[in-house]
Amino acid sequence: MYTYLIKMTIKLIAVGKTDQKELQHLIDVYISRLKHYVSFEINIIPDIRHSKNLSESQQKSKEAALILKQITPADIFILLDENGKSYDSVAFSNYLQKQMLSGQKQLVFVIGGPYGFSEEVYQRAHGKISLSKMTFSHQMIRLFMVEQLYRGFSILKNEPYHHR
Numbered sequence: 001m002y003t004y005l006i007k008m009t010i011k012l013i014a015v016g017k018t019d020q021k022e023l024q025h026l027i028d029v030y031i032s033r034l035k036h037y038v039s040f041e042i043n044i045i046p047d048i049r050h051s052k053n054l055s056e057s058q059q060k061s062k063e064a065a066l067i068l069k070q071i072t073p074a075d076i077f078i079l080l081d082e083n084g085k086s087y088d089s090v091a092f093s094n095y096l097q098k099q100m101l102s103g104q105k106q107l108v109f110v111i112g113g114p115y116g117f118s119e120e121v122y123q124r125a126h127g128k129i130s131l132s133k134m135t136f137s138h139q140m141i142r143l144f145m146v147e148q149l150y151r152g153f154s155i156l157k158n159e160p161y162h163h164r
Contacts, residue, residue, distance in 0.1 A: 084128030
């Protein structure tokens with residue numbers, strides 16, 4: 001049921017570029033499909049330079065500053081985190097609809113760097129979502145997330161993609 005009328009932007013923030021062109025192609029396919037339903041953007045935060053010289057904590061802190069620079073106080077800010085709440089696809093589509101009906105202007109999902117998030121980022125976030133208890137590369141998570149967003153909107157629109 002596609003009942004919301006509120007114009008919301010969904011943003012995906014990810015640390016580090018996707019260097020596998022096959023994955024990037026698939027990400028681009030789902031982004032183009034997703035844009036038929038919602039205003040969507042993906043922002044890539046460059047890898048931290050000289051990260052080999054930094055401790056895990058220092059690297060997370062530098063990534064946190066770059067992530068938080070892209071978040072406004074009005075944003076709903078959700079971390080993709082293995083310890084977050086798990087949804088099946090239908091429940092996730094309902095979550096998306098609830099967010100769209102909330103009146104907020106922007107829903108932001110964030111994929112952290114190789115060590116996850118700093119405590120400061122956890123403190124500022126409105127919630128955490130887990131796509132799986134398994135560990136995937138950060139590049140794969142981008143693909144999974146844009147595909148699940150597309151699937152969620154196709155469920156809300158009652159289109160057949162979810163049942164293929």
